[in-house]
Amino acid sequence: MTTPTKMAVVGAGSWGTTFAKVAADAAERNADDGTICLWARREAVAAEINDSHTNSQYLDKIRLSQRISATSDLREALSDANVVVLAVPAQTLRAQLHEIRDDIAPGAVVISLMKGLERGSDARMSEVIGDELGIEPAQIVVVSGPNLAMEIAREEPTASVVACADEEVATRIATLISAPYFRPYTNADVVGVEIGGIVKNVIALAVGICDGLGMGDNTKASVITRGLAETTRLAIALGGQLETMAGLAGLGDLVATCSSPLSRNRTAGRLLGENLSATEVGEAMTQTAEGMKSAHAVLDLARRNDVEMPIAEAVVGVLDGRLTIEGMARQLLGRDLKSETNISRESD
Numbered sequence: 001m002t003t004p005t006k007m008a009v010v011g012a013g014s015w016g017t018t019f020a021k022v023a024a025d026a027a028e029r030n031a032d033d034g035t036i037c038l039w040a041r042r043e044a045v046a047a048e049i050n051d052s053h054t055n056s057q058y059l060d061k062i063r064l065s066q067r068i069s070a071t072s073d074l075r076e077a078l079s080d081a082n083v084v085v086l087a088v089p090a091q092t093l094r095a096q097l098h099e100i101r102d103d104i105a106p107g108a109v110v111i112s113l114m115k116g117l118e119r120g121s122d123a124r125m126s127e128v129i130g131d132e133l134g135i136e137p138a139q140i141v142v143v144s145g146p147n148l149a150m151e152i153a154r155e156e157p158t159a160s161v162v163a164c165a166d167e168e169v170a171t172r173i174a175t176l177i178s179a180p181y182f183r184p185y186t187n188a189d190v191v192g193v194e195i196g197g198i199v200k201n202v203i204a205l206a207v208g209i210c211d212g213l214g215m216g217d218n219t220k221a222s223v224i225t226r227g228l229a230e231t232t233r234l235a236i237a238l239g240g241q242l243e244t245m246a247g248l249a250g251l252g253d254l255v256a257t258c259s260s261p262l263s264r265n266r267t268a269g270r271l272l273g274e275n276l277s278a279t280e281v282g283e284a285m286t287q288t289a290e291g292m293k294s295a296h297a298v299l300d301l302a303r304r305n306d307v308e309m310p311i312a313e314a315v316v317g318v319l320d321g322r323l324t325i326e327g328m329a330r331q332l333l334g335r336d337l338k339s340e341t342n343i344s345r346e347s348d
């Protein structure tokens with residue numbers, strides 16, 4: 001007999017709550033005894049999930065399964081959990097893990113849902129998890145793909161990627177989250193899957209800036225396509241696979257994020273394009289737009305690996321107030337002419 005899954009989801013924002021719903025609906029479909037406990041920072045959010053089975057601040061009009069319970073006591077959520085899912089803003093993860101490292105059961109599989117790079121260390125979230133918890137890569141899973149939370153919460157059919165160095169673990173987690181409207185594929189390329197999710201947020205800021213300036217689809221398609229080229233260069237330099245970048249966690253997520261009005265990163269970019277400063281955009285956003293903070297770490301990581309990322313560089317220039325949005329276009333279009341198909345580190 002296999003042990004029933006006891007899943008703890010740390011972070012009851014848009015994606016943490018939606019992922020809990022996916023896992024609960026998958027457990028229903030698999031007719032297993034799995035339970036899901038969501039940790040919410042605010043007691044009122046936990047109480048609403050327990051009493052009304054809704055989380056109206058993040059997922060308006062979405063009904064959650066009765067298999068999902070919630071608590072604002074993190075230790076209670078983690079107690080005996082054999083799968084721990086992390087869905088907090090990337091820049092807060094290390095401090096959060098430091099606090100709870102002794103409360104995570106040895107042998108638990110830890111899943112990262114986050115799409116950010118840590119400022120200062122340039123570490124991917126799977127690296128932060130490995131550092132802070134001292135666990136093996138076979139216990140660390142990354143879930144990423146074209147996964148706008150609200151669309152999935154509405155049960156619109158969506159595919160995703162479950163990445164883990166250990167393919168058996170990836171397959172086990174994919175089974176656990178395979179809901180009638182959510183189809184996960186496995187991939188052993190953790191680096192490529194994470195880099196795809198991180199960098200698309202920075203490219204979505206650039207596409208949002210185009211929107212804010214009132215530019216059309218040629219411009220945005222050009223940014224998306226060349227954005228994929230620079231994302232691919234970085235992923236490959238770090239050991240990722242080309243095929244991953246052409247898949248759901250690369251091209252798929254880039255297209256979804258850059259096209260959707262639901263994307264927080266694209267929205268933040270649009271506000272930058274409407275001439276708000278990065279500080280003003282930060283104040284206007286009520287949910288996490290990871291690209292606003294990760295862009296600097298992406299550029300730093302690229303420079304340390306001799307990878308050219310002109311779009312990320314221009315976005316960082318705008319965020320830092322060193323480059324105007326009009327200057328951004330001039331800078332990108334003024335670059336030396338190159339071959340499109342060479343994806344070596346220097347070429348763009």
Ligand SMILES: NC(=O)c1ccc[n+]([C@@H]2O[C@H](COP(=O)([O-])OP(=O)(O)OC[C@H]3O[C@@H](n4cnc5c(N)ncnc54)[C@H](O)[C@@H]3O)[C@@H](O)[C@H]2O)c1
Pocket residue numbers: 011012013014015016040041042058087088089090092096113114115116147148149150286287288290
């Ligand atoms: N929303 C999506 O569609 C989506 C999809 C895929 C991946 N992601 C990624 O998931 C991660 C979480 O995003 P989200 O959309 O759930 O964000 P969100 O802003 O909706 O929610 C963030 C959650 O983290 C909590 N939080 C905020 N500051 C914290 C702190 N200092 N310590 C602990 N908890 C804190 C908030 O209370 C909230 O519960 C991000 O990395 C994002 O890129 C989001």
Ligand SMILES: O=P(O)(O)OC[C@H](O)CO
Pocket residue numbers: 115145146147148149201204253256257262263264265266288289290
């Ligand atoms: O709303 P965004 O910009 O954080 O994007 C959400 C997801 O990452 C899309 O896959």
